[in-house]
Every structure is written in structure tokens, then in C-alpha cells.
Amino acid sequence: MVEIKEKKSAGMHLKLRAYFTTGLLVLAPTMVSIWIFIQAFRFFDGIFGKFYKKIIFDEYDLWMPPGLGLITLIVFVIIIGVLARLYVGKKMFALWERIINHVPLINRIYIAVRQLSDSFVKGGSIIFQFPVIVQYPREGLYSIGFLTRKCEGPFCEIVGTNVSTVFIPTTPNPTSGVLIFVPNEDITPLEMSVEDAMKLIISAGTVTPDIKLPVIKAAQ
Numbered sequence: 001m002v003e004i005k006e007k008k009s010a011g012m013h014l015k016l017r018a019y020f021t022t023g024l025l026v027l028a029p030t031m032v033s034i035w036i037f038i039q040a041f042r043f044f045d046g047i048f049g050k051f052y053k054k055i056i057f058d059e060y061d062l063w064m065p066p067g068l069g070l071i072t073l074i075v076f077v078i079i080i081g082v083l084a085r086l087y088v089g090k091k092m093f094a095l096w097e098r099i100i101n102h103v104p105l106i107n108r109i110y111i112a113v114r115q116l117s118d119s120f121v122k123g124g125s126i127i128f129q130f131p132v133i134v135q136y137p138r139e140g141l142y143s144i145g146f147l148t149r150k151c152e153g154p155f156c157e158i159v160g161t162n163v164s165t166v167f168i169p170t171t172p173n174p175t176s177g178v179l180i181f182v183p184n185e186d187i188t189p190l191e192m193s194v195e196d197a198m199k200l201i202i203s204a205g206t207v208t209p210d211i212k213l214p215v216i217k218a219a220q
Helices: 002-057 068-085 087-100 106-120 154-159 194-202
Strands: 130-135 142-150 163-169 177-183
Touching: 002 068, 068 087, 087 106, 130 163, 130 194, 142 177, 142 194
Parallel strands: none
Antiparallel strands: 130 142, 142 163, 163 177
């Protein structure tokens, strides 16, 4: 009788542990997403919010509504965007860039960030044009990458063939990777979106988008 009770107790313990694990796995994505959103909200809200709090709300012992700093930041960015499109604003930012370019160390950082931002938004499209599959790191092994641009100018003349730049991200951190130059005939576009390809890479292949292989014809 005692043995039966012990077995029931052990079985109940295993079930509770299984239920807890399942509940944790179900809640984890939501909780992590909420935590990231809250941290991002606090960070951006605090850029201007701390000045409001110090100069106005703490001075008069008032309650500061959350989000006031974030709204100010959004309005500030919109105003900068409007100015950047005007003739006077373009002249001001050109003058600012000339000043920054003469400041040691800071100019290197500024130029690098400027080039990166320009490459991510160029002509209204993101830097990753579409996902592709190439034979990398050697023939017979295949990797998913992203076509960044078609080869132009003297580089193709030096190589002697038409090549394109392909970024091969690492798993599970796609912000790092390698840039390779691949002949156009060896590049095969995939019938999937950039987002689906990112999911596949970040999940180390466990999240597979609904695509059909073999892939479509190679890029020309």
C-alpha cells in the first residue's frame, strides 16, 4: 500500500514538473518580449525624460507621466528629418559634417556609422536584397546568405568575371559573419523572405520556413 502511494506521489511529481516546464516554455517568449519592450521603452523615454524630471517635475514635486520623454524624442527626430530635407537644413548638416570630419577619432566613428546607415537605407531598400544559397565554405557544402549588391566597376574587371557580394551570417548571432564575393552563376536566390531566412539562421535550422527546394534559377 505504501509502495502504491509512493508511486502515485512520484507520478504526480513528474506530471507537475512536466506541466511547469511546458508552462515555462509557453510563457518564456512572451515574458522575454515584454521585458525587452520595457527596457527599450525606459531607455528611449529616459533620454529626454530625465531632463523633464530634473528641471520641471522634481522642482515642483509633480508626477511625471511615463512616455513623455519618448514622445519628445519622436518629435525631435521628425523635426530633424524635416530639416534634413530642406535647403537650409542640408547646408547646416553639410557644415556639421565638415566640422566632425576634422575632429580626430570621432570622425572615424562618425564616418563608419554614416556609411553603415547609408548602406542599410539606400534608395528606399534595405541592405539585404534577398536570401540566397551558395556553396560555402567549400564546394559541396551549402550556406544561406544575403545578396547585398551586384558587382560594379573595376573590381569585376580585376576578378575577370561578374561577381556579387554575399553576406554569410553566423548562428545564432546574425550580426556577425563573413562577406564573400561569388560569381553570379553560382548564386541561387531562395523563395523566402529575409525575415524567414533570419529565423532559420537564428534558430540554427530548427525553425524551417515553408519553402520548396530545389530553389529558383540562379541570379544573372
